[in-house]
Amino acid sequence: MSDFLQACRELIGASHVLTAAADTAGYLTDQRGRFTGKALAVLKPGTTDEVAGVVRLCAAHRIPIVPQGGNTGLVLGSVPDASGDAVLLSLTRLNRIRAVDPINNTMTVEAGCILEHVQQAAAAAQRLFPLSLAAQGSCTIGGNLSTNAGGTGVLRYGNTRELCLGLEVVTADGDVMSSLRGLRKDNTGYDLRDLFIGAEGTLGVVTAAVLKLFPQPKAQVTALLALDTPDQALRVLELAQAQCGAALTGFELMSDLCLQLVIRHFPPLRLPFNQASPQYLLLELSDSESEAHASAMLESVVGAALEQELITDAVVAASIAQSKSLWLLRENISMAQAHEGKNIKHDISVPISRIGEFIRVTDRLLQAASPGCRMVTFGHLGDGNLHYNVSPPAGVSDVSFITAQAEINRVVHDSVDQFGGSISAEHGLGALKREEILRYKSPTELKLMRSIKQALDPHNLMNPGKVL
Numbered sequence: 028m029s030d031f032l033q034a035c036r037e038l039i040g041a042s043h044v045l046t047a048a049a050d051t052a053g054y055l056t057d058q059r060g061r062f063t064g065k066a067l068a069v070l071k072p073g074t075t076d077e078v079a080g081v082v083r084l085c086a087a088h089r090i091p092i093v094p095q096g097g098n099t100g101l102v103l104g105s106v107p108d109a110s111g112d113a114v115l116l117s118l119t120r121l122n123r124i125r126a127v128d129p130i131n132n133t134m135t136v137e138a139g140c141i142l143e144h145v146q147q148a149a150a151a152a153q154r155l156f157p158l159s160l161a162a163q164g165s166c167t168i169g170g171n172l173s174t175n176a177g178g179t180g181v182l183r184y185g186n187t188r189e190l191c192l193g194l195e196v197v198t199a200d201g202d203v204m205s206s207l208r209g210l211r212k213d214n215t216g217y218d219l220r221d222l223f224i225g226a227e228g229t230l231g232v233v234t235a236a237v238l239k240l241f242p243q244p245k246a247q248v249t250a251l252l253a254l255d256t257p258d259q260a261l262r263v264l265e266l267a268q269a270q271c272g273a274a275l276t277g278f279e280l281m282s283d284l285c286l287q288l289v290i291r292h293f294p295p296l297r298l299p300f301n302q303a304s305p306q307y308l309l310l311e312l313s314d315s316e317s318e319a320h321a322s323a324m325l326e327s328v329v330g331a332a333l334e335q336e337l338i339t340d341a342v343v344a345a346s347i348a349q350s351k352s353l354w355l356l357r358e359n360i361s362m363a364q365a366h367e368g369k370n371i372k373h374d375i376s377v378p379i380s381r382i383g384e385f386i387r388v389t390d391r392l393l394q395a396a397s398p399g400c401r402m403v404t405f406g407h408l409g410d411g412n413l414h415y416n417v418s419p420p421a422g423v424s425d426v427s428f429i430t431a432q433a434e435i436n437r438v439v440h441d442s443v444d445q446f447g448g449s450i451s452a453e454h455g456l457g458a459l460k461r462e463e464i465l466r467y468k469s470p471t472e473l474k475l476m477r478s479i480k481q482a483l484d485p486h487n488l489m490n491p492g493k494v495l
């Protein structure tokens with residue numbers, strides 16, 4: 028093993044081969060602090076060629092590789108297991124924006140670029156890169172691609188998969204595959220790019236990508252609507268889509284408890300209504316004409332929703348600052364729930380039309396299984412994706428609640444399955460849901476996935492124990 032580490036030092040420089048516990052600790056624990064793995068070393072190559080060299084060395088020594096970007100994942104996909112056999116391959120030094128092409132509306136970026144830096148580089152070229160999610164200040168685009176991340180812009184712009192035109196990937200053999208040509212049309216056989224997107228590093232290592240850019244909107248306007256039920260929220264969605272078309276760029280549902288927790292744990296934030304309501308909708312429009320045009324469109328939607336008695340109250344943000352504070356109510360829900368104590372998270376999707384019924388049925392099943400449990404239900408209603416999170420009943424200890432986790436997951440995931448949904452809408456499978464998915468994916472799908480894994484990574488060295 029000392030041969031291997033020495034070869035790594037020669038390849039990428041001794042200062043980029045970390046073995047001391049103090050240096051590696053930050054890479055080995057997952058973002059929520061649930062699991063700490065072990066690694067032979069943390070390797071930090073600085074170029075694609077160095078990544079390829081490291082992968083070839085690992086292949087020769089049969090050493091498993093766990094690729095990692097910003098380590099903000101939620102499903103234990105980017106930390107090694109407890110064996111200590113693997114190396115952790117950090118991509119964070121591959122952080123260059125290689126090119127921006129405003130006419131082709133593309134940018135070519137390396138995997139370790141922080142998402143927020145990618146957004147800023149697009150803005151500097153008067154373009155929009157629309158992927159937007161809570162971890163954007165620390166997650167990397169390589170991780171976003173490897174998990175096919177979703178976020179709050181999916182309704183209008185799609186998941187990360189839809190935002191990528193080409194990839195550079197180091198294969199399990201240590202070869203470099205590049206499709207960084209920025210083509211919008213290329214029907215020349217199997218789509219290898221799409222195979223690596225969402226594969227969570229189990230088929231190869233993403234080192235760079237060509238991303239799609241969009242015109243920057245001239246105006247963005249936001250409203251918070253108060254209403255009684257998710258079914259009414261779906262009717263507001265229909266109304267907003269009919270009136271606004273592609274201008275509708277955000278449509279987030281939040282239950283009353285979500286906002287109560289945010290207000291409790293983030294004191295400057297407050298609810299802009301005189302009284303509480305069972306549900307809230309955060310609605311965002313992006314407009315290519317003007318602020319006035321956007322506001323008129325938003326007020327027309329809100330007016331129609333009030334008239335049809337779909338909503339009971341509404342606040343239209345009058346300034347960018349007010350719009351930001353409305354978004355903060357949404358963005359702080361996860362943190363507020365964490366401050367409240369341990370909780371059990373579900374990242375699920377069902378057909379949009381069935382969301383109301385899903386919530387009613389599953390809430391009832393959960394109350395039977397765990398009487399008094401508190402539902403922190405929020406998410407991307409326009410995508411059929413809910414963060415259907417469960418907090419313990421008031422007064423129940425975190426410990427006894429977490430021991431019921433398997434039972435609670437079973438209730439939720441079986442219900443999701445009944446509704447034709449998915450148990451992982453935007454977070455991936457990682458090690459956390461690897462066993463769980465066996466219950467819900469068809470034998471044919473699993474067989475095909477295993478065939479692909481076997482063909483591309485026959486020695487099972489790429490992020491083993493994740494996804495499959």
Ligand code: ZN
Nearest residue numbers: 177178414453
């Ligand atoms: Zn989300």
